[in-house]
Amino acid sequence: MVEGPGHVPFDQIEMNMKRQQAICDGAPFYVLGPVVTDMFPGYDHLVAAIGATAAAYWGASFLCYVTPAEHLALPTPADVKAGCVAFKIAAHAADIARKLPGSRDRDDAISQARADFNWTKQFDLAFDGQTAREIRSRDSKAGLGDDFCSMCGKDWCAMRISREVKDMSQKM
Ligand code: SF4
Numbered sequence: 001m002v003e004g005p006g007h008v009p010f011d012q013i014e015m016n017m018k019r020q021q022a023i024c025d026g027a028p029f030y031v032l033g034p035v036v037t038d039m040f041p042g043y044d045h046l047v048a049a050i051g052a053t054a055a056a057y058w059g060a061s062f063l064c065y066v067t068p069a070e071h072l073a074l075p076t077p078a079d080v081k082a083g084c085v086a087f088k089i090a091a092h093a094a095d096i097a098r099k100l101p102g103s104r105d106r107d108d109a110i111s112q113a114r115a116d117f118n119w120t121k122q123f124d125l126a127f128d129g130q131t132a133r134e135i136r137s138r139d140s141k142a143g144l145g146d147d148f149c150s151m152c153g154k155d156w157c158a159m160r161i162s163r164e165v166k167d168m169s170q171k172m
Pocket of ligand 1: 149150153156
């Protein structure tokens with residue numbers, strides 16, 4: 001396996017990936033991120049996940065994750081979790097874009113659960129259902145209903161309105 005660079009401007013990632021594949025006869029290539037800008041210490045897991053998504057899309061075989069502590073300190077367990085989640089997102093987004101068989105199945109199921117306001121199913125299918133459930137519970141504690149959330153509010157919930165329009169059209 002060939003080790004790749006850890007800092008690459010976004011517009012040069014495609015060229016790096018293609019050149020490595022050509023020069024190394026398609027040998028597996030792994031990248032650390034890559035970090036696409038140096039201006040956000042403390043957020044390098046996000047900065048690197050952006051580069052990792054592009055690198056994976058252009059054929060990286062392995063993504064080496066980066067934590068928020070990169071360039072600053074030894075990562076804590078919370079830093080490690082944040083980095084791993086960011087890179088799981090990067091890898092999954094690239095899998096979808098590369099149209100790997102089955103990569104979208106869970107996304108489609110969550111979309112349907114969302115449209116149905118089936119919160120339990122949405123949390124069950126989510127990568128980190130516990131975190132999603134905790135955030136959603138803020139609305140439950142505020143006594144808000146199940147067919148919208150506090151992001152847009154009941155009157156402007158596009159999914160609730162779409163469902164009402166659909167129900168109405170089916171009755172006509
Ligand atoms: S209120 Fe807005 S964000 Fe919340 S479920 Fe409805 S459309 Fe989605």
